[in-house]
Amino acid sequence: MTVETSAAVRNINVSQAIAESLRLEMARDEKVVVLGEDVGLQGGVFGSTRGLQREFGAMRVRDTPIAEMAFTGMAVGLAIEGYRPVVEIMFVDFIGVCLEQVFNAIGKIPYMSGGRVEMPVVIKTAGGCIGSAAQHSQCLWGTFAHLPGLKVVAPSSPHDSKGLMAAAVESDDPVVFIEHKGLLLQKAATFEHGADVPKERYVVPLGQANVVHAGSDVTLVTLSASVSDALAVAQELDGTGPSVEVIDLRTVVPLDLDTICASVARTGRLLVVDEDYVGFGLSGEVISGVVERLGPQALRAVKRIGVADTPIPAAKSLEEAVLPGRDAIRRAIDEVTR
Amino acid sequence: MSTPTLLERYRAMLEMRSFEEACQQGVPTREVHGELHSAIGQEAIAAGMLGSLREDDAVVSTHRNHLHALAKGVDPRAMMAEIFEKSTGLCGGFGGHMHLFDKRLRFSTTGIVGASLPVALGHAYAAVLGGTGAVAVGVTGDGGANIGSFHECLNIAGAWKLPLVVLIENNEWAISVPFSESTATPTLAERAPAYGAWGKRVDGLDVEAVTEAFAEAVAHARAGHGPAILEATCYRFRGHYEGDLDLYRKADEKAQRLAERDPLALTRQTLLDRGVAGEAELDAMAAAASARTAELLESVRRDPSPAPATAHDHVFVSGR
Missing domain, CATH: 3.40.50.920 (Rossmann fold)
Incomplete structure (x- = not known):
């Protein structure tokens, strides 16, 4: 019989930490829905939504066609209706086809409405270099940060990935959450910092370095x-x-x-x-x-x-x-x- | 939901026309200091929407949105104050005429052509998620029907059987480019089979025809049969925006269209022909609509502008 001590690092990878965070957020708030390409049946191309569709059903964890303009814009209507959509743009590089919905709608509607309409939307995406060349390797956090109305998160560790995702989902402001492709499949035990991922829900606040x-x-x-x-x-x-x-x-x-x-x-x-x-x-x-x-x-x-x-x-x-x-x-x- | 009579729809059209004319007055005075898109000539479409929608149905409109807002029941005073850039406006003066938001009524707009449909699709998905039986109306123009989101949204709505009504106001002109030169098919409604959608083209100057077709489209979507495309043909009476020199359209042809195919005049004639009302009664109705709007405009003009110190508010609802 093995006894798990609190000091032992759970050797999950960053994707699993993110999926665990989303699972906890979806369990505590039925208004959280996940939309995107391959997020359901497959659980995301990097596994960061794995298991969610089985647990919460195909309506709340929705595989979409390759139609980023449509499903990113859906987040706006869903948010007005009181939902908290998490939209996955598989690679951040793909934002070019739906940037309109992100920066003109999601980022600006709280302002344009004089604070009367909130956009609690998470744009969840993966950036960073893993040898995939010019159209699949960008970070682009500076691009999003330049545009007013978007919070921008880029975690470095398994611990922060889970806690910052919780903060992103519970934020009433829109958040662009940029995972690093080079980290997603890396095991917690290989990290020199932030290797510990508690099982329970916790929040790493936005804006604290x-x-x-x-x-x-x-x-x-x-x-x-x-x-x-x-x-x-x-x-x-x-x-x-x-x-x-x-x-x-x-x-x-x-x-x-x-x-x-x-x-x-x-x-x-x-x-x-x-x-x-x-x-x-x-x-x-x-x-x-x-x-x-x-x-x-x-x-x-x-x-x-x-x-x-x-x-x-x-x-x-x-x-x-x-x-x-x-x-x-x-x-x-x-x-x-x- | 009570269905308004033709006379009531005519009254609504008069109010819509006078609302748009009141807004125009703010342009030369710089009270409305950006571009203003007028929907004069398109009143029969918005008036045809009346009576088919529930309060929890969503309407997502375009840069030419005032009449849809009125049809959805948005407070005209708050709207006019927003258009006139007042702190009392629907959005406190932060949105302006292209960006009207009323969360309770699920009414919103976008200044970006073609961007209304994805938002409407989200409302339609929410209706199914919540099992509310609501529908979502996404308005676009003939120009907006050519952007990629039109295809993406109708494909998804068709595949998932979402209650999305795409209302196309085909006013023949995408700024200066005529419909005939920009679109592969003679109509837009004929795209419907590609999306497993209901589709119909209707004379958008005929308020009764629009009423019937819009009710049918909404009923189709509400019944869970998937999306509907309603193409309502009309004519843009004004330039693309107030101040547009509009030199790309033939002046005589435009004058003829305005004189002979004005939806207000056509509806008035129908009411007279059927003996529903007499000249004097209809004149009085028009005068009353004008007077009410003039009073509204006068009142709105006295409202304050937003305080400069608030310009950085609302970027984040969390305040930082």
Whole structure:
């Protein structure tokens, strides 16, 4: 007979943590419905809705035709009717065919109605690089964050994936929830941070960044799958190199500038690591937010690394050249601490 | 649900016309400072909707939406105040004339052509989820019928047998592009078989014909037989928006259409021909509608504009 202790890590993967969160939300609120391609019978191409249709039926967990404009727009009508739709856009790259429904309707109706109509909608989608080239590898959180009215979440760990999904579903505001394809099938035990996924329901609040590694020389701000890379580099440098404070943003909107600024005020050095496109995006927003709050004199060094405004290439050698991987993070830390 | 008489529908049409004319008055004065889309000439379609819908039925309209809102029972004062950008408006002045939302009446609009149908589809799905027996009406124009969402939504509604009524106001012009040049088939209703839908084309200037066809479409959807497409033909009396020079239409042809095929004049003639009412009674009815609307406009004009300090409110209902 084995006894499960609370300290033991449940070795589920990130997709299972998300499915478990959705199951708990659907059980506590019958107004939660899930719509999307392959979300029902198959349980999602990454398994993050697995088991939901069997438990809650085909009406509440609905396989849709390949018709994103229609089923994303359905969320608007459902929300007006008092439902809390979770719409899965299989890959974030597909948002191009239904961005209208997301940014002109879901994101703006609360405002356009003068606060009279809420849009408690979750746009659940998967981003990030896994060798799928230009049309299946983007992050795009900066794109959503640029458009008013959308909260934007990009979790980095199994623990946060479950807790942030609970927060997204219970939010009365629309939330774009961007999973990382490279993390979804990764087992909890392989994570250096956030490996523990309690069975019961819990909420990780939107807008609260997480200091995953304390440090005193450099503030490294990042999110999603890059957190593991940043953490690995920071741990490697512990005791031998610069002391790196790694901040996992968890959410892009709201952006937790309080936590970032508190750290930068101590370190004086800011490095942003972002798997999204660099230009006009999250990294620039973080840096300008810090400069506006703390003043330019607060920064001895500042740098950002990300995908330098190039589509994601197919060949592994090219993909590695555009991504902010561990080598690039090491070099950037060297640069800001030189 | 009581079915309004022809005379009552005529009165509604008079009120709709005077409402649109009142809105036009705000354009040269800059009280309505964006573009305004008038539905003058399309009154018989909205008046034909009266009596077929329940309060819990949804109507999702377009950029040319005022008459559908009135038909759904949205408060005319709150609407006019919204169109005139007042803090007392339906949406506090944050929406404007293209973005009217009344959650209780399940009425909403979109300024994006073709974007109404996916929202209506969501209402239709909610009706089935909740087993309410409600239907959802998605309004579009002949222009909007050519965007991809039309196909996506009708396909889903057909596949899932959802109570969706697609009401197409075919006013012959998608801004400056005529229907004949933009659409593969002579009618839009004939697309219905592709979606397993009920379909009919009706003269949208004939309020009785619209009434009958709309009731049939709604009954089809409400009975659980799946979607219905009702194409109501009409003519856009004004430019695409107030201020549109409208040089792409032949002036003499337009003048003739306005003179000979005005739905208000046609309905009035029917009432006179049938002896339902006399000239004097109908004149008095028209004068009363105008007077009521003028009074409404006068009242709305005295309302305050939204306070500038509130411009950043409502982005998130949670406040941050």
